[in-house]
Amino acid sequence: MSGGPVIPDFGNxxxxxxxxxxxxxxxxxxxxxxxxxxxLAQHIELTLIAVVIGFAISLAAAVLAHxxxxxxxxxxxxSSFLYTVPPLALFxxxxxxxxxxxxxxxxxxxxYSLYLxxxxxxTGLREVPEESVRxxxxxxxxRRQILFKVELPLALPAVVSGLRVATVMTIGxxxxxxxxxxxxxxxxxxKALQSPFNTQFLGAGVLAVALALTAxxxxxxxxRLLAPWAHTRRAA
Amino acid sequence: xNRAGEGTSSIRTATRRTPSTRARGARALVAGxxxxxxxxxxxxxxxxxxxxxxxxxVIGAKQxxxxxxxxxxxxxxxxxxxxxxxxxxxxxxxNIIDGALTSGQIDLYPEYTGVILQVLAEAKSVPTNxxxxxxxxxxxxxxxxxxxLKPTPFQNRNAVAVKPAFAKEHGLKTxxxxxxxxxxxxxEYPDNLEGALGYHDMVKSYGLNDTELKTLNIGLQYxxxxxxxxxxxxxxxxxxxxxxxxxxxxxxxxxxxxFQNVAPVVHRDVLKEQGPGFxxxxxxxxxxxxxxxxxxxxxxxxxxxxxxxxxxxRFLRANHVT
Numbered sequence: 001m002s003g004g005p006v007i008p009d010f011g012n013x014x015x016x017x018x019x020x021x022x023x024x025x026x027x028x029x030x031x032x033x034x035x036x037x038x039x040l041a042q043h044i045e046l047t048l049i050a051v052v053i054g055f056a057i058s059l060a061a062a063v064l065a066h067x068x069x070x071x072x073x074x075x076x077x078x079s080s081f082l083y084t085v086p087p088l089a090l091f092x093x094x095x096x097x098x099x100x101x102x103x104x105x106x107x108x109x110x111x112y113s114l115y116l117x118x119x120x121x122x123t124g125l126r127e128v129p130e131e132s133v134r135x136x137x138x139x140x141x142x143r144r145q146i147l148f149k150v151e152l153p154l155a156l157p158a159v160v161s162g163l164r165v166a167t168v169m170t171i172g173x174x175x176x177x178x179x180x181x182x183x184x185x186x187x188x189x190x191k192a193l194q195s196p197f198n199t200q201f202l203g204a205g206v207l208a209v210a211l212a213l214t215a216x217x218x219x220x221x222x223x224r225l226l227a228p229w230a231h232t233r234r235a236a
Numbered sequence: 237x238n239r240a241g242e243g244t245s246s247i248r249t250a251t252r253r254t255p256s257t258r259a260r261g262a263r264a265l266v267a268g269x270x271x272x273x274x275x276x277x278x279x280x281x282x283x284x285x286x287x288x289x290x291x292x293x294v295i296g297a298k299q300x301x302x303x304x305x306x307x308x309x310x311x312x313x314x315x316x317x318x319x320x321x322x323x324x325x326x327x328x329x330x331n332i333i334d335g336a337l338t339s340g341q342i343d344l345y346p347e348y349t350g351v352i353l354q355v356l357a358e359a360k361s362v363p364t365n366x367x368x369x370x371x372x373x374x375x376x377x378x379x380x381x382x383x384x385l386k387p388t389p390f391q392n393r394n395a396v397a398v399k400p401a402f403a404k405e406h407g408l409k410t411x412x413x414x415x416x417x418x419x420x421x422x423x424e425y426p427d428n429l430e431g432a433l434g435y436h437d438m439v440k441s442y443g444l445n446d447t448e449l450k451t452l453n454i455g456l457q458y459x460x461x462x463x464x465x466x467x468x469x470x471x472x473x474x475x476x477x478x479x480x481x482x483x484x485x486x487x488x489x490x491x492x493x494x495f496q497n498v499a500p501v502v503h504r505d506v507l508k509e510q511g512p513g514f515x516x517x518x519x520x521x522x523x524x525x526x527x528x529x530x531x532x533x534x535x536x537x538x539x540x541x542x543x544x545x546x547x548x549x550r551f552l553r554a555n556h557v558t
Contacts, residue, residue: 005524006554010536010547017541027541034543099341100324182325190326195301195455195538 054113124158160223
């Protein structure tokens with residue numbers, strides 16, 4: 001090792017990048033495959049895990065609360081309390097227990113999604129018209145059959161609306177998870193703040209918004225396919 | 237909430253369709269989504285199984301460019317040498333990453349020798365040369381089951397920067413000259429307010445009585461200086477934004493900011509577990525990190541906007557480490 005290390009020529013940025021232009025499309029496309037796409041994929045994955053687990057828990061809790069009215073108040077209280085804790089504070093509380101890990105992030109995300117989904121699903125179940133339940137009972141359906149064949153199908157629009165709100169909120173909250181794990185679009189946003197660079201900041205931000213809109217649209221379409229009767233257009 | 241068709245009409249339509257087909261559809265959807273989630277969970281947990289007898293080493297790095305690069309250098313050199321490593325980049329402040337290390341969430345991370353004494357050991361005074369700073373930092377870490385490997389040739393010190401025009405106007409050469417400038421707005425990053433390198437302690441020991449604090453994330457000080465939002469700011473000497481010129485460093489006559497070479501802080505058990513070759517790889521990488529090399533790599537990430545992983549890869553190849 002004489003004369004110190006070899007320093008490769010790292011070249012120079014394009015003039016747009018050098019001047020930190022508002023949005024350098026050339027840089028964005030050049031870094032799509034090694035920067036933006038991986039971050040977007042991680043973002044989708046983190047969101048999906050949280051929403052699916054949150055949905056399963058909320059659905060089970062809402063059905064239980066629907067059967068046993070006494071349970072509704074405590075579950076609602078706990079989930080609404082969790083919902084009011086600021087995300088960063090919750091991450092801070094969890095890190096000593098679960099570390100800088102995906103688990104920390106997912107526990108927090110699931111905790112946030114419960115309140116929105118639990119309340120909408122429970123309201124949907126409670127708003128099922130009494131006469132349809134009575135009719136079903138009259139036809140000799142069991143309590144379980146009534147739940148699966150009458151109540152849940154009729155509550156579907158409410159369930160879907162809960163899923164929509166929770167999904168969009170989760171996509172936003174995953175961006176804050178970058179304070180705990182170096183993943184998702186939030187990580188790009190955070191790093192673009194720490195080393196100021198508009199293109200990365202804007203690119204990741206716009207992708208996050210586009211992801212939220214796309215997820216919402218997909219859920220709307222899914223909801224219409226599952227419950228077409230709820231969206232029949234009627235002449236005004 | 238579009239719940240048109242509620243009430244009577246929904247019962248009518250509901251009785252026209254057989255409920256069972258809908259339930260099946262809903263179940264299929266739930267099953268499909270669950271399967272997707274399971275898949276996602278599986279792909280998410282692809283931490284490679286460690287080589288027998290050698291657990292995975294988790295490297296941490298702080299939340300600014302230089303650390304992202306050094307983290308990548310360590311990770312790539314160790315991976316190439318056959319060690320199983322993982323990198324957790326962008327971990328909060330000095331105290332947070334130190335907590336992550338002592339609690340075993342990470343196994344090693346690059347730290348500045350002066351910072352170890354000033355922030356972690358909370359030393360009242362710091363040594364007057366780089367070698368003593370390193371030795372004292374190492375001694376301190378060894379009281380906690382940790383140790384330091386060899387330090388880098390380069391230093392990244394804190395410094396106070398002002399615009400040359402501002403310096404000329406008030407005749408500023410040293411930090412204590414700021415007293416001559418009247419009311420000074422000082423840019424400081426949020427992680428460095430308290431403690432021995434912190435803003436409050438600095439203004440006290442230099443007797444700057446008329447300063448106003450403005451907290452700015454690392455990397456934003458330069459634009460704030462350019463736009464006159466702050467008059468002076470705490471900067472890093474290896475920062476390419478500083479090297480671009482247009483800033484004047486005020487002399488630290490008290491040696492307040494100490495000596496800041498980088499050395500990997502590592503658990504002693506981890507060194508034992510991984511065997512003697514492990515430290516050799518890190519020492520070889522650190523020996524390459526001269527002022528010029530680090531400044532140029534920082535420039536490659538901050539100015540040319542290459543990914544830290546790419547910059548580290550090219551540097552290691554050029555020096556035949558990988």
